[in-house]
Amino acid sequence: MRFTYSDEQAMLLDSILRFGQEHFPPTERHRLIRQGRSGETDAWARMADLGWLLLPIAEECGGLGGGIIELMALGEGFGRNLVPGPYMASCVLAPALLARGGAVQDDLIEQIGAGEAIVAAALLEDDGGYDLHHVATRATGSDEGWTLDGAKAHVEDGGDAEWFIVPARTAGGVRDRDGLSLFLVSASAPGLRVERFRAVDGHRHARLELEGVAGQLIGSQGDALADIEAAVARASCGYLAEAVGSMEAVSAITLDYLRTREQFGKPIGSFQVLQHRMVDMTVACEEARAMLCHIALSIPKGDAAFQRAVSAAKVRISECGIYVGQQAVQLHGGVGFSDELIVSHHLKRQMMLAIAHGSIDHHRMRFAA
């Protein structure tokens, strides 16, 4: 049993940290993010060159077959420097869903891995909360193929996607666990209305309305839910590691600030109240990291244990991350609230990570179920 990364994983993390510092140093990052996708394309191409876009893709799909721990190293690295981009959506979640099969899908996975396509999964619907089984969108089959009707309330990182993976009902009622199938839909498909939004962390999401939109069935019919849940749990691990990386980074920045910033003639880190707050932030980081380990420990116990561990981690890591982010801003005072320092950006990312693929409340009840 070992709680540290293997040498190879540590090297990966190290490269990602250097990549983040190089492509997204705090000041540049700001400017690039304001440019939308175009500000990220250089970095994305570089990631493709480095093979990172292929890393989490299964070997049988032509990827490098990275496991959860590799994904965590990636996420942690991204989180430390707040590297933007639709990585978890397009390189982790989408390929896992596309792996359900089909020749077209293989091509698409290849494009994803080469940095040539961005794909996002449209999983949430109005009135569905964060429940993946809540799908009112219907697929109708005919000789000419499938057409989809319905709406998707939120597509994580769907703002730049050329393709959407859309769960739709081929059978069953809105909240049934059976009867779900996955369809691949082009972002430019007739009948599809895509609304795009920017979140406070710079990520770009989408909302879909589908009226008679053509979709290609991915894999078999009616049994997609288990794969969706597994894929989301997997992608969530990347996000959770990102949250841990981000909170550790902002915690370190804050500790440094406490040591150097002077008020009333002494470093503010000499005030006991701020010392203890910093300790609580440090404990929160430790707890969060422990929850990543808890996920890793659950893997050998099978998928149900793994998903439950992910929900547990989602609850605690989100709570810790938001706490650390808020306190980092608070301890920095006015400059913490400014947009200039990276500090507030960590808080905003934590707030968004906390609701990506399910809020704290959602996952707490899922854990309890």
Next chain:
Amino acid sequence: MRFTYSDEQAMLLDSILRFGQEHFPPTERHRLIRQGRSGETDAWARMADLGWLLLPIAEECGGLGGGIIELMALGEGFGRNLVPGPYMASCVLAPALLARGGAVQDDLIEQIGAGEAIVAAALLEDDGGYDLHHVATRATGSDEGWTLDGAKAHVEDGGDAEWFIVPARTAGGVRDRDGLSLFLVSASAPGLRVERFRAVDGHRHARLELEGVAGQLIGSQGDALADIEAAVARASCGYLAEAVGSMEAVSAITLDYLRTREQFGKPIGSFQVLQHRMVDMTVACEEARAMLCHIALSIPKGDAAFQRAVSAAKVRISECGIYVGQQAVQLHGGVGFSDELIVSHHLKRQMMLAIAHGSIDHHRMRFAA
């Protein structure tokens, strides 16, 4: 609009404080409480002499007709010195229920006021939570009167009661709001089994099992719930004021300790973390007191507003009281945990007050309803 007691109310509070110091100074209090009721009888007789037992009883029942504010002054005074005894149960709750009518009841109210009888209301049942409308106990009428069958899970301050006021169904299903009637039952009635328990704060409660127990109907039949709820809300005001008195007292004791206790060569109150904790305790006391005022402000708005205000106050005062009690113990360190100082007794009383007539969770949902 005035937030301070009137001169008369302030004088009442003052007498109660002196009474508490005289009869229950911390060391004596301990010894007396261990004796059970017999340790409290002298003080109870003195309270009868002073007319305090009559104070909360309605004028039309022969009492002094004290209002909610007088009750708060009483409760606050009791809380400051942790005066024991079944005051709220026997002098507030019971007379308010007995006021529903009947000649025997008038006699009993007189005895209560004279300190000659202790009466407790048996309001809670297993499977009922803190819901006053949950009553499975049934009353059967015949030519010879009423007999009661059922069980009561908890009778607040019922450990020394000579009489119990027992809600029972004369109609309706277990959780119906209609069909409840009140019965007076002697503690020595055949068929009644009384189990008596001591709580951690020294109060003595009871649990009842009734098998064909004779009971006298109090007032009219089938419509008792509104009166029960009103009477409980009224008695709760006394408890809430007691909680505020107790938390302010233990907060003051703690502040004094911080100023005088030395560690590492200086008063522990010079450590910023303890200063801020003490501030949080002080804020909690202020919030709690504000909730008492909120109740008072709600009185002119009618009974529904009053009961909702009581539920709101129950939530916040209980939270604040437990917080203050816990922190008082914590800041005192080892001696705070000892039984010798009054400090831990405040915490224990706060814990018990927090569940008397409904837990925090119960009242939060009642407020939200």
Next chain:
Amino acid sequence: MEFELDPADLAFREEVRAFFATGIPDEWRTRVRAGLRLNPEELVAYQKRLAARGWGAPTWPVEYGGTGWSPIRQYIFWTEAAEADAPAQFHQGLELIGPIIFTYGSQELKDRYLPGIVNADDWWCQGYSEPNAGSDLASLRTRAVRDGDDYVLNGQKAWTSYGHVASHCFVLARTSDEPKRQQGISLLLVDMKTPGITIRPVATMDEKHHTNEMFLDDVRVPAANLVGEEGRGWEYGKVLLDRERMVTASVAIFLIQTVKAIREAASRRTIGGVRLIDMPGFKAKLAQYEIEVTALQTMVLRVMADAAAGTDSGPLGSMIKLRWSQLSQAGTALWVGALGPRAAHFAPLDNSHDLPADMPYAMQGALYARVTSIYGGSSEIQHNIIAQRALGLKG
């Protein structure tokens, strides 16, 4: 204790309620509930409407154009304003400099500046904070050097809220060096059109432009614009302590707007056909929030009643500031939580996309709320103040 309003106050309440029954545009609502300031033009229009009714300065004495209202009437006024989703009045002129001018200023300054504040002809901003000062205000470095009939100002100010909008600024500057850092500081009234003033916007995490850096390069201010005596500016600032208590108190009343906003958001959203507001988990959270807001409101009322009775409220002002910022943060966070996944939809990237009904303001309010525990004396400073002044605990 007496908790009923007397008949005259009840009648006053009706009058205020009638006033607020109209004139508050619907499009203000979400921003107001999110604790965000309206646009300057909107705030000016609101202030002018109040001034026209004679209610421009609810806390000022009648002789300076105020209403002369008792604290209880002020409470009634703010409560009714809050209930009607009216905004809080912009406070920098009304509460921060106005009272200093009418307490310490010359007759000339009173005549020249007070009406402009009440009627919203002028917009004042505050030049107190400096880049490296933070919570340690007395460490300020901006200098004012007397030169003939003028003072010449040089220095840099930070966190100059609404400096980009203001017509005037009140500036603390050092006029002499004294052993005690709080001495030798003077208070000057500055026209923002004076040459040498540069305003640079400071971007903040809520993506709303409200604050600035201000650079003062040889800014000449007539000596007549000195408030009171030279070197006593720090002292004058103290008059604010009492008043700031009332400012926070009045703002705290407006939290009932946040409660409404959360309730509406949670009534709109359903999960599996059940409204969020009917789900036990959310219901309990909202109830808890409403109860804590109620406690705070009642603390505010107590401050008002104390003020009416001439009683000292002790540290209650600091406590209200503390709790208010906590509840601003908790409330907006709960609101954003009620939006579900769409809380990620902060700004449309193309035209004509519908944001959720209360976005982006719910999120912007949640972000903005983070600064409420930093400005005006951070929560840590409030704790220190209460510990030292009210509890007598010394470092």
Next chain:
Amino acid sequence: MEFELDPADLAFREEVRAFFATGIPDEWRTRVRAGLRLNPEELVAYQKRLAARGWGAPTWPVEYGGTGWSPIRQYIFWTEAAEADAPAQFHQGLELIGPIIFTYGSQELKDRYLPGIVNADDWWCQGYSEPNAGSDLASLRTRAVRDGDDYVLNGQKAWTSYGHVASHCFVLARTSDEPKRQQGISLLLVDMKTPGITIRPVATMDEKHHTNEMFLDDVRVPAANLVGEEGRGWEYGKVLLDRERMVTASVAIFLIQTVKAIREAASRRTIGGVRLIDMPGFKAKLAQYEIEVTALQTMVLRVMADAAAGTDSGPLGSMIKLRWSQLSQAGTALWVGALGPRAAHFAPLDNSHDLPADMPYAMQGALYARVTSIYGGSSEIQHNIIAQRALGLKG
């Protein structure tokens, strides 16, 4: 990272599981889950059973009668013990003085005292704290004066846990006055039957007799019972820092018992026919608790893995102590809450009355839990330690 146990460890787990499948009486369960110590006789019986199996000292080297287990095996052992509702072993001999004796003690002391600890023939208590010392341990006043072959002890000790049961006591006493208060302190092993020792029970808020005052009046201790060198007792205490980390870590594992207790209590109680555990509000609270316990368990496992790898865990030990006490308190409070109104039924006043199934221990555990954030370095001290040692923040 590697998270799977190797086959030998898996086999070891089976062995431990089999051991705990029997021999844990049902009547221990509630007390154990409430974090309360069993009676001394029960603890002795348990320790003897472990010793008979060769598992009396899980953390000691084999040469002193320990198991020599790797940290991972210790973790497995404690996890299995916890799952089986076995108690934590009484630690004062095993973890507090035993390791000091085998690290610093003479061969004579080792031979004389170590077997008695492992086999539970002796019961050790700790004589460190003093009445006015509190968190400032180094301010101790008990004196040991050399007189011939003896030291003569005079002084007063506070919080002598299980002093009323103990056969032996390890005492810190001042043997000389030095400028640095931590110097001149010596560690002596004292037989509790020595004349001059008086034990006076201290009543505590949980109504369980576990602690005492100890008065030492001319207590003669053979000089051979000095551990190590005179005047270096404070230093020896430091070896405990490392070990205490493991003690807390092992105790923290036992919180899974509290989770079970809460779940059972909430499964028993119904409101309107619905089990408490099926109500969303309670369900969420228990889930939150279980998640936080999970985080702590994993932190413990990390300490164990670090120890196995010979890596320094830094402040993780202090963090575990902090979080463990918070969770002990939160868990027992949740349990008591699950009892509903009957949480007020702490002790029957007449005979033959039935308490709720888990009373009085649930309540007693909740009361006892309040001291967990006070003893063994209060939570405030733990914060100081982490701030200073791990974060390098200086007062």
